[in-house]
Amino acid sequence: MQPPKNEGDESDEGDGRSVKRLRTENNAFSHLSTESTRPSLFIKSEGVTTKKEDWLAATVVDAKPVVKMPPAPKKMEVFHVHGDLTLVAGEQGIRFRISSQSLALVSSAWERKINGPFSGKQSQDGADGWVMPLPEDHPDALRIALQVIHYKFDVVPASLSLDIVFHLTVLCDKYDMVGLLKPFWIGWISKLSQPALEPRSLVQQVWVAHKLGHMQLYERAVKEVLSSTTKRTVSGRTQLYLEGHPDFNLSKDPHLLALGLLESWELGRLQLIRQVKAKLDTALRKLSDPKNTACHYAHPDWQKTCDCAMLGGVHRALQGKSWYSSGSINWENQVTVSVRQLVNKLEAVRTEAIGESRMRKKQGSAHKTCTPWERFELTDILGACSLGTDVAPNPSTFEAQARKSGLMAYAYPTSLFRRPSGFGAA
């Protein structure tokens, strides 16, 4: 069988031919090779395009001998019995027999691919005729799009996992197909189970939210991201991670980089930290002011003693937790922990300060409710903070995507990025 042509592959003779064969073999056997011998060209993340030159160069350099075995026969999934084109999707090489012109109608991206000069239509001498390899495209996502394109609505799944919705949006983004699936998005999104709050899932939610114009989904995901992002500085550059996941560098995730969100997240995190700082500053100011009291005991003398003890207690606790840097509180830009961890730390300071006051021991239950400040939680910080336009995503991009996906009802902010009333009125 003739090796299938790849997109943009122009050379037919000599070296070009051997390169093509190598590429095909690498694709077919990639699942058998180890990670170290496997060329990276077919394992690229979706949405990230590598230059053809780089790609070819990498292929020739990386192409190491792999175990020679006959390719396992793969079942053809037939979408059209008189189909004229076989799509070979993903690393696994899942094959779909389809009608090329039905696909060409979907978008200009497909039109170019099907009817353009690099379609591979001319070399049809293999058993499968016209074959188009799509190694970067997720087969399960492509299958759903093909079901819709070939009117097989009865087999379109009613619900999907976040992972598949993610791959589907990657595919739709690449081939401009968000509008094609307009009748289905709302059902799929509404049936998504509460996804895990781990980095990969959060990145997927953020991506999906952006591509479908689902602002509310974005707000939910970003609320969690901003609460749990930790910061590391490597060679003067800020790197963001999620609490408990030191191996997943958000700042290097290709999808987040493509969306260009990291700077605004850093800013949002800083704004939340400033809210925490403001709470502590206010409490310290009140405790230091002789006209104020945080003590609940009726006698003014005891109030003063209690206030002073709590104030001293707060300073001692902050000092003990190394929150002072050369005389001033070491805050904001130097905070490396997450906002959630910061709130917890401050709560530890508060309880330690109460203990330091020792007033409870002296006067029994009289000072039981005295506290340097009222306890607050992460939700209070998130609730108090309406992140400004520098952190909130551009509403018009969400609106434009929501028009395509049919999710206009979810295109506007409700909590984290809420705006003055009247915003977003169509």
Ligand SMILES: [Zn+2]
């Ligand atoms: Zn008191």
